[in-house]
Amino acid sequence: xxxxxxxxxxxxxxxxxxxxxxxxxxxxxxxxxxxxxxxxxxxxxxxxxxxxxxxxxxxxxxxxxxxxxxxxxxxxxxxxxxxxxxxxxxxxxxxxxxxxxxxxxxxxxxxxxxxxxxxxxxxxxxxxxxxxxxxxxxxxxxxxxxxxxxxxxxxxxxxxxxxxxxxxxxxxxxxxxxxxxxxxxxxxxxxxxxx
Amino acid sequence: xxxxxxxxxxxxxxxxxxxxxxxxxxxxxxxxxxxxxxxxxxxxxxxxxxxxxxxxxxxxxxxxxxxxxxxxxxxxxxxxxxxxxxxxxxxxxxxxxxxxxxxxxxxxxxxxxxxxxxxxxxxxxxxxxxxxxxxxxxxxxxxxxxxxxxxxxxxxxxxxxxxxxxxxxxxxxxxxxxxxxxxxxxxxxxxxxxxxxxxxxxxxxxxxxxxx
Numbered sequence: 001x002x003x004x005x006x007x008x009x010x011x012x013x014x015x016x017x018x019x020x021x022x023x024x025x026x027x028x029x030x031x032x033x034x035x036x037x038x039x040x041x042x043x044x045x046x047x048x049x050x051x052x053x054x055x056x057x058x059x060x061x062x063x064x065x066x067x068x069x070x071x072x073x074x075x076x077x078x079x080x081x082x083x084x085x086x087x088x089x090x091x092x093x094x095x096x097x098x099x100x101x102x103x104x105x106x107x108x109x110x111x112x113x114x115x116x117x118x119x120x121x122x123x124x125x126x127x128x129x130x131x132x133x134x135x136x137x138x139x140x141x142x143x144x145x146x147x148x149x150x151x152x153x154x155x156x157x158x159x160x161x162x163x164x165x166x167x168x169x170x171x172x173x174x175x176x177x178x179x180x181x182x183x184x185x186x187x188x189x190x191x192x193x194x195x
Numbered sequence: 196x197x198x199x200x201x202x203x204x205x206x207x208x209x210x211x212x213x214x215x216x217x218x219x220x221x222x223x224x225x226x227x228x229x230x231x232x233x234x235x236x237x238x239x240x241x242x243x244x245x246x247x248x249x250x251x252x253x254x255x256x257x258x259x260x261x262x263x264x265x266x267x268x269x270x271x272x273x274x275x276x277x278x279x280x281x282x283x284x285x286x287x288x289x290x291x292x293x294x295x296x297x298x299x300x301x302x303x304x305x306x307x308x309x310x311x312x313x314x315x316x317x318x319x320x321x322x323x324x325x326x327x328x329x330x331x332x333x334x335x336x337x338x339x340x341x342x343x344x345x346x347x348x349x350x351x352x353x354x355x356x357x358x359x360x361x362x363x364x365x366x367x368x369x370x371x372x373x374x375x376x377x378x379x380x381x382x383x384x385x386x387x388x389x390x391x392x393x394x395x396x397x398x399x400x401x402x403x404x405x406x407x
Binding site: 001005008009012013015016017020023024027028030031032034035038042122123124125 | 233234259262263264266267271274275278281282285286288289290292353354366369372373
């Protein structure tokens with residue numbers, strides 16, 4: 001390798017880095033504010049969907065918690081200054097992925113709605129947990145009835161055919177643990193307030 | 196542009212779609228052809244992303260082809276590819292949210308697709324900018340069509356739906372939606388194209404041996 005080669009290789013790399021860097025910087029400057037805004041918007045929409053009755057600015061973050069060492073949040077939903085329920089984000093260990101779940105409960109701690117924000121379960125089997133027919137099964141369930149059964153049941157949660165592990169993850173590892181946490185966290189806050 | 200050029204451009208596109216189809220003829224980049232083809236929508240979206248990256252990478256490489264030192268050409272190609280992939284990733288995240296949610300995970304993996312590096316090394320680094328552009332267009336289209344074709348069969352057979360809409364209320368052959376079914380679908384389709392190639396065009400089948 002001659003000095004000329006070394007010079008040319010250096011020049012090559014410099015030009016590519018500079019041109020590429022400028023291009024990426026330009027695209028990033030254009031897109032990142034939009035990405036940030038849309039992320040925020042989508043999150044607000046997802047929360048609003050969980051609690052359609054709540055005021056526009058009535059969903060307030062209460063704090064963070066860490067199911068499976070992942071960052072999750074929980075919220076309180078208010079209407080005209082009165083608490084109408086809570087929303088909890090949680091993670092559950094599914095068959096082939098961590099399932100990111102959002103669910104809302106009323107003040108009686110019965111589940112109102114659940115939504116799967118992200119999952120990568122087996123296509124055709126486990127990913128049916130994201131379909132409305134399964135999510136509807138959670139409506140009105142309390143702690144004692146968040147349990148998976150394999151036969152048709154109105155009282156408990158009926159598992160998706162061929163996807164017991166995913167169903168159990170959402171129900172027991174996800175929603176039930178999230179609800180248990182919420183109740184505990186709210187008690188702690190009450191004690192603090194009384195003091 | 197002269198008449199002769201136009202014909203050769205059209206031939207370059209056709210070449211990318213049929214004679215040198217990335218998946219069915221050259222048999223490279225089989226990973227995405229199995230990973231993202233469990234629904235037509237995913238297959239199509241990734242195909243479009245690859246089409247764009249392939250065309251831009253080919254054009255960029257052809258522009259710089261005389262300037263790039265042969266000793267470091269592969270790292271330079273990789274830098275160009277990753278640059279364009281990052282552009283696609285950011286633009287999709289900003290303007291195509293729904294699509295990004297479905298295949299966002301796979302966009303960044305385009306960097307490692309053998310097909311893109313192969314076209315840059317085999318064609319773009321040796322040809323004029325205009326030709327390289329049409330070659331990228333052609334092989335990108337070939338890749339897109341292959342993905343759509345594979346996912347068409349997989350979604351129809353495995354889920355009984357197309358583009359998310361139910362065609363039949365049943366899952367005729369669930370295995371086709373699972374990874375194992377991906378291998379089956381790619382294998383069967385490749386066999387079918389090999390058969391056409393050998394029966395009607397006197398070729399030797401896939402794997403680069405079908406020199407007409």
